[in-house]
Amino acid sequence: MAEPKENVLMEKITSLCKRRGFIFQSSEIYGGIQGFWDYGPLGAELKRNVKELWWSTMTRMRDDVVGLEATIIMHPAIWRASGHVDTFSDPMCDCLLTKKRFRADQVEPQTGTVIWFSGADAGDSPAADGIPTVGDVVAEAAKQGHFDDSGGAPERLLKSKEPMLSGSDQPFAVLLPKGKPDETAIKLAKQFYSSRGVSNPNPRFEKKEFVENSQRFNPENGSLLTPPVPFNLMFKTYVGPTATEADVAYLRPETAQAIFAQFKNVHETSRQKVPFGVAQMGKAFRNEVTPRNYTFRSREFEQMELEFFIKPDEAVEAVTGAVATPASKGHPGEPQPNWGWQLWHQYWVEERIKFYEGIGLPRTTLEEYWQKPEELAHYARACVDILFKFPFGTQELEGIAARSDFDLSQHERCSGKAMGIFDEELRTAFGKLPPEKQTALKDRYYAARLKYLTKMGVPAAEAGAAAQEDADGLAKGQYIPHVIEPSAGVDRLILALLANAFTEVTETDAKGKSETRVVMKFHPRVAPIKVAVLPLLKNKPELANKAREIFQSLRGHMMAFHDEAGSIGRRYARQDEAGTPFCVTVDFETFEGVKDGPQAGVKDTVTIRHRDDGKQERIAASELLPWLLARVK
């Protein structure tokens, strides 16, 4: 539970984000739309920096990862193969009386006598004159004790001034466990029809029946539940001008599946060999039940995902003799040929933490959560969440999952296209193994494949034959790659960076007046504006011109900002709120030469003011660009 103090902090952050143009509510002029947020000028720069750093770290700076940019709408069969259409869709139903929501398949089965009502007619009006209101009738029903079991009449109904209806034809039913009198059902029915606007209702009895293990009734009060409605988290749309069932497609709920779907193409065109990875950034969409915590859980969000394909451990063992076991916690160093999935997984966890440290989120602000075996998806072998200590609680930034060969196997089965690869090295190595070793590896691979196929409901005989085929394939150098998936949310990371950078500084001036101002302490690599160029005074043309000239020379290399409005102190403060790490000021000494110190007499220098401590240093204007580039790249 969030502490009040933490809420205050979040409110300060959201307020600053709006005031300075980091984040706006989507469609604000029309009242906003739940779960959608826009990035303003500063937010757009911040996000762009983060994405570019991820892209360059994950692809350009590595030999073994290439990029992909796939469409948001893909063939709907992809989402059936991945399991999203099924797992994102839960049947839900509500209690007709209390409105409580249930997973239809998880309602505790009930046994007893069900009394059905076909509707209710209005009885005598409790009000002396005019048409009674819902509030009047509900108050009367409460007085008679109809609401006692459910903790009193709802406030909303009591306050209602809506006129009561004269009757209702809506069916209602109550399940009575053995021993409960019929009066209980009538009482609940009266309560139900009262809440539907029927004045002093007389429920119409329809029939009585005995049911066993029914999931249609609320276990807490016996009330009938609404029919189950599918609760689908997938955003649906239609491809083409007709909107029929045949045209249904989905906006992707994650970027990863496109990487699996395009695996063969990427593998064949990129001249990469397993182990290698495919990275992708982009928008994803989920109809979240409850978008909450500012941009943390949005319905439209952006992901940065890597699918890093590795050999199955059996193949690693065949080639190198033995799979290396993790020696200790921490970064295992440069990748080695004898790494199995465990070491690759550990490697990526550490690589990703290193990335966060490199953009200004110290390890102390992060937490690692290793999912317990019972929490893992059935196909996952391990999953680590990297959490950040947000003001509203410690929440997930990124998940790094070892997903076995599940995804490629699914697409192979569902598309009918082979997803395996041929590994020359493996074939050669396998042939040289002693026969008992060959058999042992084939048996293990067979067992793993059989487990997968059986789990997915492939008939036993068929599964056995297919697994045998896969095991024989391994001996010939063929396998379906396994995968390690580091999957990060961009918007969550942006929020983490904002929360981490947010710093309040209270200063008391000479007159004793204290003032609190905000400094956004972004790492220079992610800061939206890298440098502000300021003339000390506005009304001195030589200062203004020189500042403009320096600004022009920098802006092609980085996000630079030029400001000459207001006092110099005010302009520094403005940049502090934007999180600009460096302010360059052109002053009189730029022209007249440095007055004193070791640089005395040197002309054409500027001061650099540091955001976090306000300290200044003076450097030659010609040195400015390399000085800045060394710090912001």
Next chain:
RNA sequence: GCGGGUGUAGCUCAAUGGUAGAGCGCCAGUCUUCCAAACUGGUUACGAGGGUUCGAUUCCCUUCACCCGCUCCA
């Protein structure tokens, strides 16, 4: 989806059944030799819709959004 709270200027907050106000910010100008200086002028708001009323930002209803709790969450 349920329950509670909130909604007034860019931000923070007032007041009111009868022409909506402040501080800060922002813009322009004067001035200003390093940390939100001063002065002058300007800028902008009752979340939306409906009802009651001569008149509603204020009372009522509906709706939307945000916050908290529940629920949900590969």
